[in-house]
Amino acid sequence: MHLLEAKNVHGGYGGMNILNGVDLAINADEIGVIVGPNGAGKSTLLKAIFGLLRVTEGSIELRGEPITNADPGELVLKKMAFVPQEKNIFPSLTVQENLEMGAYSRRDNYQHILEQVYHFFPPLADKRAQPAGELSGGQRQMVAMGRALMIEPSLILLDEPTAGLSPLYMADIFERIVTINAAGVGVLMVEQHAKQALKIAHKGFVLVAGQNRFTDTGMNLINNPEVAKAFLGG
Amino acid sequence: MNELVFFINNVLISGAVIGSIYALGAVGITLIFSILRFAHFAHADLMTLGAFFAFFLTALFPAIGPALGLPTAFVMLPLAMGLTALTAVYLDKAFYKPLRAQGVKPIVLVMASLGVTLMLQGLIRMFMGTSSRSLYIDDRKGIHRIDVPFELANRPIVITDPQILLILFLVVAVIALHLFLTRSKLGKAMRAMSDNPDLARVSGINTQKVVTVTWIIAGSLAAAAGTLLSLDVSLKPDLSFMLLLPIFAAAIVGGVGHPYGALAGGFVIGFAETLSVFNWAVLLRPFRDQLWFELPANLAFVPTEYKITVPFFILLAILVWRPTGLFKGKVL
Numbered sequence: 001m002h003l004l005e006a007k008n009v010h011g012g013y014g015g016m017n018i019l020n021g022v023d024l025a026i027n028a029d030e031i032g033v034i035v036g037p038n039g040a041g042k043s044t045l046l047k048a049i050f051g052l053l054r055v056t057e058g059s060i061e062l063r064g065e066p067i068t069n070a071d072p073g074e075l076v077l078k079k080m081a082f083v084p085q086e087k088n089i090f091p092s093l094t095v096q097e098n099l100e101m102g103a104y105s106r107r108d109n110y111q112h113i114l115e116q117v118y119h120f121f122p123p124l125a126d127k128r129a130q131p132a133g134e135l136s137g138g139q140r141q142m143v144a145m146g147r148a149l150m151i152e153p154s155l156i157l158l159d160e161p162t163a164g165l166s167p168l169y170m171a172d173i174f175e176r177i178v179t180i181n182a183a184g185v186g187v188l189m190v191e192q193h194a195k196q197a198l199k200i201a202h203k204g205f206v207l208v209a210g211q212n213r214f215t216d217t218g219m220n221l222i223n224n225p226e227v228a229k230a231f232l233g234g
Numbered sequence: 235m236n237e238l239v240f241f242i243n244n245v246l247i248s249g250a251v252i253g254s255i256y257a258l259g260a261v262g263i264t265l266i267f268s269i270l271r272f273a274h275f276a277h278a279d280l281m282t283l284g285a286f287f288a289f290f291l292t293a294l295f296p297a298i299g300p301a302l303g304l305p306t307a308f309v310m311l312p313l314a315m316g317l318t319a320l321t322a323v324y325l326d327k328a329f330y331k332p333l334r335a336q337g338v339k340p341i342v343l344v345m346a347s348l349g350v351t352l353m354l355q356g357l358i359r360m361f362m363g364t365s366s367r368s369l370y371i372d373d374r375k376g377i378h379r380i381d382v383p384f385e386l387a388n389r390p391i392v393i394t395d396p397q398i399l400l401i402l403f404l405v406v407a408v409i410a411l412h413l414f415l416t417r418s419k420l421g422k423a424m425r426a427m428s429d430n431p432d433l434a435r436v437s438g439i440n441t442q443k444v445v446t447v448t449w450i451i452a453g454s455l456a457a458a459a460g461t462l463l464s465l466d467v468s469l470k471p472d473l474s475f476m477l478l479l480p481i482f483a484a485a486i487v488g489g490v491g492h493p494y495g496a497l498a499g500g501f502v503i504g505f506a507e508t509l510s511v512f513n514w515a516v517l518l519r520p521f522r523d524q525l526w527f528e529l530p531a532n533l534a535f536v537p538t539e540y541k542i543t544v545p546f547f548i549l550l551a552i553l554v555w556r557p558t559g560l561f562k563g564k565v566l
Contacts, residue, residue, distance in 0.1 A: 050436070076438030084436065090429040093422065101426045104419070105438035147437065 001064050003028040003155055003186045004049070010057035011048045012210075018044045020210040021058065024188075026203055028154065031177065031187040033218060035194035035231060036207035042190040043085060045207070046157050049188070050082040051075055062155070076105050081148035085159040085190075088144035091133025095124050098132045098143050102150030110150065117146040120176070138169035145173075149180070156180065158189035162196075174200055195232050198222050206231055235387035237516050243392055245508045251397050251466065252480075253504025254404040258459035259481035260488065260496035261411070262452030268428035268491035269448045270330070272343035277456060278474035278481060279354040280318055284457020285464040285473065286358060288314035289369055296372035305376075307369040307465050308399055314461055315454035322453030323446055325350060351474070358471050366470040369461070396465035403458060408497060411451070415493070420447055428491060476542065480507070483545035487552050489559025498560060507544045510535040 005025040012018035018041040026032035034042045047053040049060055051070045060068045062078060072082070081102075090098050099117055103110045118125035121142040127135060132143045141161060148156055161177065162170040170193060178200050181187050191197035198204045201218030206227060214227050221227045259281055266274045291310035292299075299306025307314075329346050378398075379390035414421040420443070427434040427444050435441055460473065484503045488495025515533035522529045536544060552559060 052432075052436070072436050073438045073440065076436075082436050084433065087430055088433060090426045090433060092429050093426055097422050097426070100419070100422060101434070101437050101439065104423060104440075151438070 002026065002061070003030070003063060004032075004188060005061045005064075006045075006049060006058065007060075008058035009045065009048055009055055009060065011053055011055040012044065013053070017056070018210050019048060019055075022207065022210065023212055023215070024205055026186055026188055028186050029181070029184060030202035031181050031200055031218075032189070032203045032205065033194075033197045033201035034188070034190045034205045034207055035197065036213070037231070039209075040207040041210040042207055043159050044210075046082070046159050046188070046190055050080070050157055052082075073105070076151055079151060079154040080157070081151055081153040081155070082157040083144045083148045083159060083161065085163055089132045089140050089147070092131055094129050095132050095135070095143055096128040098147050099150055102147035105151065113150055113152060117149055120149070120179075121146055138165055138172070141165065141169075141173060145176070145180075153185055155186040155188065158187065160190055160192055162191065162193055170196065195222060198232075235382065235384045236389045237520060239382055239387055239389045239391055240516050241512070245505070245512050247391070247393055247397065249505035249508035250501070251400060251504075252507060253501035254400050255459045255463045255477070255500070256480050256484040256503050257404065257497045257500025258407070258455045259477060260484035260500045261493050262455050263481055263485040264488065264490055264493055264496040265424075265448050266452050267485070269424065269445060270334070270343070271431075272330075272340040272347070273482070274452075275344060275347040275478070276325070276350040276354060277452070278477040279351050279358075280322055280453055280456035281460030281463075281477055282358060282471065282474045283321060283354060283460070284314050284318040284453075285369070285460035285469050286362060287317045287457065288461040288464070289362075289367060289469055292369060292371050299373045305370065305395060305399070305465055306373055307461055308396070311403075311458060311461055315457040318457035319450040319453035322449040322456075326445070326449050355471065355474065362471060364471055366468045368468055369465045375465075394466055396462055400462040400466070403462060407455060407458070411493065414451075420444070424448065479542060479549075480504075480545040483549040483552075486549060487559055489561035492559065492561045495559055495561030502560075503545045503548060506548055507541055510544050511538045511541050 002025040007023055009019050009022045010017055022041070022045055024032070024045070034045060036042055044053060048055050051072045055068050059066060062080060067075060067078070090101060093101065099114055103113065118128070123139050124142055124146060127139070132140060135143065145161065158177070162173050165173065174196060177187055177189070189197065198218040198221050204216060204218045204221040205212060206214040206221065214221060214224065216224065222232065259277060263274055263277050266272070266277070288307045288310050291313055292306045295310070296306055298309050302309055329350055330343055333343055333346055376395035378393050380393070381390050415425055423434065423439045424444050424447065426437070426439060427441060431441070464473065480503050484499035485496045486499070487502050488497065488499030511534050513532050513534050515529055515531060518525065518529055518533065
């Protein structure tokens with residue numbers, strides 16, 4: 001059974017459809033990467049999966065359980081986390097409070113997870129009492145991912161985690177995503193830096209105009225001349 | 235010295251009292267704005283409504299206060315606050331929530347709150363008439379005259395029971411609100427939702443609960459302000475009319491969405507009012523022989539009857555020179 005499976009998903013904003021029948025599936029230990037040109041519906045697909053956008057046709061399942069148009073709060077309880085591309089921190093809250101908000105749905109003691117997150121993102125440990133809005137772009141991204149990790153997700157959705165970051169930070173973030181995945185967390189992410197992202201992807205999905213154009217392993221997509229020419233800049 | 239006592243009574247004490255009232259109202263407006271993103275025009279009416287709840291409760295149990303040595307209406311305040319909070323929550327359910335569910339623009343909610351204002355004012359007048367009433371029914375207002383230990387002073391500093399209670403209440407309320415917002419899970423969630431409502435939702439924060447708590451806090455603070463003001467002066471159905479502009483000015487001066495700013499804004503407006511209607515001739519009178527001009531009998535910046543223009547001008551000045559308010563809140 002797949003960890004996440006989307007079948008023939010249609011949806012969009014208002015009356016306009018952006019997704020025109022997307023299929024996607026990843027397994028529990030996999031990294032899935034969605035790439036494609038601007039306006040292909042990549043971010044829209046993540047939002048639709050996380051219940052932030054109405055799916056008008058098709059279905060989405062988490063471990064075989066239907067979650068189409070589920071409330072985000074409900075999905076958090078099902079151990080699914082989402083890191084938006086922009087505005088993904090609470091700027092006036094401290095780093096620690098940001099992480100605590102990630103654990104809002106938890107009723108148990110999550111102190112050890114907090115320490116794990118600090119251990120995983122050492123720069124945050126020194127800044128735990130500082131407002132998150134004062135941090136650098138790369139550190140903000142760590143806060144955003146740390147917040148999502150607080151529920152110990154089994155699936156994490158990342159919308160362009162490296163957007164606006166310097167190449168150095170970009171490599172760092174990709175490395176951390178691989179580490180998170182190695183700990184048994186399924187990852188589905190949208191990336192502009194398609195080539196680098198596909199290198200760490202078990203599965204890659206090339207989206208064009210709200211439909212699947214290519215679906216294969218990350219490496220096969222990189223080596224596919226047609227994909228490379230049209231979507232990876234040669 | 236009598237002149238100084240006059241200044242203390244008319245500027246410092248009056249300013250602190252009216253400033254506290256404005257602060258309590260403005261904090262509610264700012265909280266509602268930061269969570270629900272609209273200017274709640276019916277807020278001053280929640281203040282009036284709270285005072286009327288306190289009046290009813292006082293009329294029902296007039297003997298409780300004297301037994302405890304406190305004004306009855308003050309003893310009834312927690313109940314009045316609870317009733318007002320409940321009303322606020324249900325007003326939201328009935329009028330604002332359906333609009334939010336439709337995803338309307340904030341201005342539609344503002345208009346709806348204007349409608350709620352008119353409705354509440356109508357209801358209050360329908361049940362209570364238009365006359366002014368005293369919140370003291372079986373008891374009497376305690377007035378403290380503190381003699382000043384100086385030879386030349388024969389006038390006392392005057393402060394009333396409700397004024398003392400008001401300032402004590404404000405101190406306790408501010409400390410409680412601060413601890414709530416910085417220590418409790420729900421308080422932090424409130425700040426998170428104010429910062430970034432979409433991310434709050436994505437994080438699994440129960441946003442409906444946060445909205446309810448916001449109305450409870452804003453409603454109870456409004457009830458307390460209305461009751462304590464009416465205790466000190468009198469309860470009139472048009473109370474809200476006199477309060478609406480100053481509390482909005484206070485919230486904006488402080489920087490909208492900034493609770494501590496609203497608190498400061500309340501005092502800025504309060505003291506600005508008392509300073510501008512104060513008759514400065516009184517303070518200058520002892521030096522009249524040294525002055526190069528004839529001292530007029532009345533030397534106030536603004537005649538008392540135009541006091542309401544003061545917050546209006548401060549509001550304009552702030553919007554022109556510092557539109558985000560003193561504490562850099564969110565822009566409206």
